[in-house]
Amino acid sequence: MSSDSSAAKQPMRAPFRLPLHWLGAVPFAIFVLLFLILPTMRIVIGAFQTPDGGFTLDNIRGLFTTSILSAYWISIKISIASALLGCLIGFSIASAVVLGGLPKWIRGPLLTFSGVASNFAGVPLAFAFLATLGPVGLLTVFLKTQLGIDLRALGFNILSFWGLTITYLFFQIPLMILIITPALDGLKREWREAAQILGATNAQYWRMVAFPILLPSFLGTLALLFANAFGAVATAIALTGSSLSIVPILLFAQIRGDVLGNPHLGYALAFGMIVVTGIANTIYIWLRARSERWLK
Amino acid sequence: MRKFWAWGALIFGLLYFILPLMGMTNFSLKMRRGVYSLDAYAVVLGDPRFQQTFTYSILMALATIVFGVLLVVPTAYWVRLKLPGLRPYIEFVTLLPLVIPAIVIVFGYIRLYNTSSWLPLTGSITGTNILLMFGYATLALPYMYRSVDTGLRSIDIATLTEAAQSLGAGWTTILARIILPNVLVAVLSGAFLTFAIVIGEFTMAALLNRPAFGPYMQLLGANRAYEPAALAVIAFVITWGCLGLIQLVSRFQKGAQSAT
Numbered sequence: 155m156s157s158d159s160s161a162a163k164q165p166m167r168a169p170f171r172l173p174l175h176w177l178g179a180v181p182f183a184i185f186v187l188l189f190l191i192l193p194t195m196r197i198v199i200g201a202f203q204t205p206d207g208g209f210t211l212d213n214i215r216g217l218f219t220t221s222i223l224s225a226y227w228i229s230i231k232i233s234i235a236s237a238l239l240g241c242l243i244g245f246s247i248a249s250a251v252v253l254g255g256l257p258k259w260i261r262g263p264l265l266t267f268s269g270v271a272s273n274f275a276g277v278p279l280a281f282a283f284l285a286t287l288g289p290v291g292l293l294t295v296f297l298k299t300q301l302g303i304d305l306r307a308l309g310f311n312i313l314s315f316w317g318l319t320i321t322y323l324f325f326q327i328p329l330m331i332l333i334i335t336p337a338l339d340g341l342k343r344e345w346r347e348a349a350q351i352l353g354a355t356n357a358q359y360w361r362m363v364a365f366p367i368l369l370p371s372f373l374g375t376l377a378l379l380f381a382n383a384f385g386a387v388a389t390a391i392a393l394t395g396s397s398l399s400i401v402p403i404l405l406f407a408q409i410r411g412d413v414l415g416n417p418h419l420g421y422a423l424a425f426g427m428i429v430v431t432g433i434a435n436t437i438y439i440w441l442r443a444r445s446e447r448w449l450k
Numbered sequence: 451m452r453k454f455w456a457w458g459a460l461i462f463g464l465l466y467f468i469l470p471l472m473g474m475t476n477f478s479l480k481m482r483r484g485v486y487s488l489d490a491y492a493v494v495l496g497d498p499r500f501q502q503t504f505t506y507s508i509l510m511a512l513a514t515i516v517f518g519v520l521l522v523v524p525t526a527y528w529v530r531l532k533l534p535g536l537r538p539y540i541e542f543v544t545l546l547p548l549v550i551p552a553i554v555i556v557f558g559y560i561r562l563y564n565t566s567s568w569l570p571l572t573g574s575i576t577g578t579n580i581l582l583m584f585g586y587a588t589l590a591l592p593y594m595y596r597s598v599d600t601g602l603r604s605i606d607i608a609t610l611t612e613a614a615q616s617l618g619a620g621w622t623t624i625l626a627r628i629i630l631p632n633v634l635v636a637v638l639s640g641a642f643l644t645f646a647i648v649i650g651e652f653t654m655a656a657l658l659n660r661p662a663f664g665p666y667m668q669l670l671g672a673n674r675a676y677e678p679a680a681l682a683v684i685a686f687v688i689t690w691g692c693l694g695l696i697q698l699v700s701r702f703q704k705g706a707q708s709a710t
Contacts, residue, residue, distance in 0.1 A: 193558025254456025286473025385551030388652035
């Protein structure tokens, strides 16, 4: 396609030049093929193979056992909870700073800090929360000795659904702030003024103008945060060891030592992860394309 | 009223983010009973395994950055200059590492490049190191590519290329002496982000059995009480440093632009 256009540009010099421009993209294509596409394909194909290479659906069927299904279910629940809360809290903070009339200088540091915090995931993040909300953590001890609130007695445990969700929020909220701030900036002053001139109240403006415009980027980010939490391995392992059975931990143990007793069930497990994050990201890409229409 | 809610949201956010940071800092200083001390840091920094794994991860990060720059800059440049039709596809591919979890990618590596395969990279230590570097480059690809591509958008590469060509420059000269200096800030941003990602990466290094900093932190976390908190503080400072450097170089560029 592009070779046609450049051939048209210089018809004098090289009338019979072979279209070799695509060669420049070959190293990149080889790298992506070898270290991204083929490994993933290997997993996808392996999920439908018997140990001696024939086609089967048994591996996929093998996923529908109580223990594996419940691992998927807990993973999906944690991802949905942390994505929803991350979106809501991130949106509140971003809109407070962009639209809430706070001092202008807060914005720069907030975005910088969000960049740092959204990258502060993995093992160290788990340590930070263990040191804060763990059995002898700063907040746990403070609440117990100063205010007489015993988190343990209230049933809170850092190695649980809520513990993991609260920890994931540390990188989910900043990611939401980073993505939604440009969208909030994109709300033009003219739209609010136009709405006001037409007699709309503030609530009406939000319900009928701002909310529909922001909805695609809101939902899109929700999908992205979901995939982000669903694929997180390091934080979960460092936080819970293997006491909480979620999909990434199960897959990690399976790759290490075949805990399921069937190597091809591991492929199916990984394939299931690709399907879940794939669906979430398809929603994200589709909605982002929709929301960008308004941000020009 | 609006201001009240705005301050409320901000203060809630501040509390949520500051408490864990306070928690880990506080915990890391409490190794000696009853007094604050830097003992945990001394123990961690003095641990030869810390020094080995940390050095290993730094070297891996630097190798990944060099490889990533050599891969991404020429490709992004060439695609913008000669193959604009490919851009949407390449952009899609570079986003794939955000879609496919790292654990799935490394699982594929282990199956595809094991000792009985056509390319037995996991058979030797050097091979596994190279495989891990490729894995890191894959993880960093979305950030690196996007950063460089945005940098290329702000300069007129077609004119620069023609000017250089008419002065007799070859492709290597154009890339190394014309394009790279012009997108240096974007490249550096991508490089610092890559560094922040690679230095603490756990999943790939652990499953490929390489002695990196991430698995070391996890191991220490499973066995010790105070040292992990000290490691968390160190890791946070490194992340903060990398992101701070990105801010610094982009501010430097803005200053340079407004000065000219």
